[in-house]
Amino acid sequence: MELFNIFIKAAFIENLVLAYFLGMCSYLAVSKTVKTAFGLGLAVIFVLGVTMPVNWVISEKLLSEDGWFGVDLTFLRFILFIAVIASMVQLVEMIVEKISPSLYNSLGIFLPLITVNCAILGGSLFMVAREYNFSESIAFGLGGGFGWFLAIIAIAAIREKIRYSNVPPALRGLGMAFILTGLMGIAFMSLMGIDPTALTAGK
Amino acid sequence: MHSTSYIVRFVVIMTALVAFFLALLSTGWKDQIELNEAIFNKRAILSAVSDYLGDQDPKEMSDAEVIGIFDSKVDQIALDMSGTPLEAEDIIASGYKGGRAEDIDMAKEKKKDEADRILPLYVFNSDKGKIYIVSVRGNGLWDEIWGSIALDGKLNVVGATFDHKGETPGLGAEIKDNPAFPNSFKGKKIYNDDGDFVSVTVVKGKAGKNNDYAVDGLTGATVTAVGVDEMIRRGIKYYEPYLQKAIAQ
Amino acid sequence: MAENTVVQDAKAVKSEPLFGKKEKKLLLDPLNDNNPITVQVLGICSALAVTSLVYPSLVISVAVVFVCGFSSLFTSLIRKNIPKQVRMIVQLVIIATLVTIVELTLKRYNFTVYKQLTVYIGLIITNCIVMGRLEAFAMANKPWRSFLDGIGNGLGYGVILIGIAIIRELFGKGTLFAGSPAEWKIIGPTADYMINTLADGSWFGWYANNNLMVLPAAAMFIIGVFIWIQRSYYPKLVDIS
Numbered sequence: 001m002e003l004f005n006i007f008i009k010a011a012f013i014e015n016l017v018l019a020y021f022l023g024m025c026s027y028l029a030v031s032k033t034v035k036t037a038f039g040l041g042l043a044v045i046f047v048l049g050v051t052m053p054v055n056w057v058i059s060e061k062l063l064s065e066d067g068w069f070g071v072d073l074t075f076l077r078f079i080l081f082i083a084v085i086a087s088m089v090q091l092v093e094m095i096v097e098k099i100s101p102s103l104y105n106s107l108g109i110f111l112p113l114i115t116v117n118c119a120i121l122g123g124s125l126f127m128v129a130r131e132y133n134f135s136e137s138i139a140f141g142l143g144g145g146f147g148w149f150l151a152i153i154a155i156a157a158i159r160e161k162i163r164y165s166n167v168p169p170a171l172r173g174l175g176m177a178f179i180l181t182g183l184m185g186i187a188f189m190s191l192m193g194i195d196p197t198a199l200t201a202g203k
Numbered sequence: 204m205h206s207t208s209y210i211v212r213f214v215v216i217m218t219a220l221v222a223f224f225l226a227l228l229s230t231g232w233k234d235q236i237e238l239n240e241a242i243f244n245k246r247a248i249l250s251a252v253s254d255y256l257g258d259q260d261p262k263e264m265s266d267a268e269v270i271g272i273f274d275s276k277v278d279q280i281a282l283d284m285s286g287t288p289l290e291a292e293d294i295i296a297s298g299y300k301g302g303r304a305e306d307i308d309m310a311k312e313k314k315k316d317e318a319d320r321i322l323p324l325y326v327f328n329s330d331k332g333k334i335y336i337v338s339v340r341g342n343g344l345w346d347e348i349w350g351s352i353a354l355d356g357k358l359n360v361v362g363a364t365f366d367h368k369g370e371t372p373g374l375g376a377e378i379k380d381n382p383a384f385p386n387s388f389k390g391k392k393i394y395n396d397d398g399d400f401v402s403v404t405v406v407k408g409k410a411g412k413n414n415d416y417a418v419d420g421l422t423g424a425t426v427t428a429v430g431v432d433e434m435i436r437r438g439i440k441y442y443e444p445y446l447q448k449a450i451a452q
Numbered sequence: 453m454a455e456n457t458v459v460q461d462a463k464a465v466k467s468e469p470l471f472g473k474k475e476k477k478l479l480l481d482p483l484n485d486n487n488p489i490t491v492q493v494l495g496i497c498s499a500l501a502v503t504s505l506v507y508p509s510l511v512i513s514v515a516v517v518f519v520c521g522f523s524s525l526f527t528s529l530i531r532k533n534i535p536k537q538v539r540m541i542v543q544l545v546i547i548a549t550l551v552t553i554v555e556l557t558l559k560r561y562n563f564t565v566y567k568q569l570t571v572y573i574g575l576i577i578t579n580c581i582v583m584g585r586l587e588a589f590a591m592a593n594k595p596w597r598s599f600l601d602g603i604g605n606g607l608g609y610g611v612i613l614i615g616i617a618i619i620r621e622l623f624g625k626g627t628l629f630a631g632s633p634a635e636w637k638i639i640g641p642t643a644d645y646m647i648n649t650l651a652d653g654s655w656f657g658w659y660a661n662n663n664l665m666v667l668p669a670a671a672m673f674i675i676g677v678f679i680w681i682q683r684s685y686y687p688k689l690v691d692i693s
Contacts, residue, residue, distance in 0.1 A: 021500040025580040075229040078548040086541045118578035125574045170683035175676045182672030205535040232560045239563035
């Protein structure tokens, strides 16, 4: 159940947006309506879930001293990670377009945005820093993506409603979005008390 | 529009150039970086016995001074879990090419089964007798935390340092950033009057001034504080077999 | 993203001064009117997590200025040779290389600071401000101007970052530059400032540290307020959404 713990931790307790500010750019730019936020959120889950295991293989098998080549190549880590992410996004875009044009139409425009979404590379770097193994990296990717998805849906829903409120003009839009994110971050902090080990042990 | 062969050529040449440059930089600086890491660790170990270093503050010593003091005053011993000192070849057999206690990577050891671990112990020869510096490692809120605890000849705590991988700055990270926290461990006891091992408890809130077995927790960082408590309790216990023999002599 | 950035005129005029009005504008505009964080909404990511202390923020800011300036310069130098289809990857490789250099340099010359920042150094790559400027400016402008634009945007980013850090550290911990060689303990008794602020002998000893300020959320509130103040002074920046 270790994997479930990692998923819960990545999704709620260590939420990429609310605890680490990762992926803030697209989070703020694409959270004006719930519908678009939903599409981007799905795409992020997908890309995080795919790139994480690939980057794990690169980091552990290609670049590590204990890997296939037996040479320490960690100085290439940043470059390879970002290249994998960029090409994965491209690949995913092409596959989705072939297999399901309807999904592509709803997701397609968000996919290129994801390459520069900090949450993806951030996820990979955290994965290396925390020394996850292969299956843990998948759980972490999916959990992190799900957490990001939740956060962007929540902020989009709030922003849709707040349009009818009387916010000071200078605070409207961006300023308010920041303050709302802060409040959401505090709300998510209350989940910190969750002990995933206790959840799975059935205590 | 560029042709496909142009794109391939462009990408290959660029990647080769960049990789070559970075490889050059990285290999050229490798030794110095490894040395920096060793000095960083030695400085942390010396910080645990800063009270015995006179006016010198390990944080402000030069790199050469750190190495000098470490080499002249500190003996390093590697132990197995039963408290038996290990030879250099045993350490190499455990996967550390250097064969010294300082080469032991606590992060790797933490992943092994408890019975298979090996432990580094640093003995600092001060004017007032031997100080035993034990290395402990555990989990904080976000990630691993670790530290060195200095024990005197009666196995009372005389110093401590902590570090962490990813605790929240200003909250959990206070175990390292706020000198008051490690300093509060000084003078605490880990054995009660009956000689039972009780460790030092990190309490939630205030421990009270006269409590010999507890220190104040950290505001807003309960999970990290619990982690420190658990880490010390388990970590010192590992060294107990050796330490009991050593002080009995 | 770079939607609301203005792509400046790409046509270069011959025999212009090396540092004229336009160049000054490129360097100084991002500090206020066209600030990457509060106006362009770029680069809020990653590095904000270090803003609870001034010193790491300062180091990250210097690193961002360096990466931003030089990635703009290099991209601009080879902008005509970059194949359009792979330009994103090429830009990212340039940025990633520069960030790796920053990481190695810190490891080599200031290991203590490297230990404080660890993953956050790598996250500079994903800082959208760098990529955003390459895409919006360096791909269409001459090297020297792109370099200035990069430096200017890096500075604009750094100013906000350090501004947030000063507020957070001062009210959250009562210090400035904690962790650096020149640590200032400003509020609270000089020793034990976090554990016991009431028994004092120094200035502002009565002040109890505000724990909200050290939470990640505080950074959000402070940026929100920065934007509020800026837009009250410059109503043209207000958007309606």
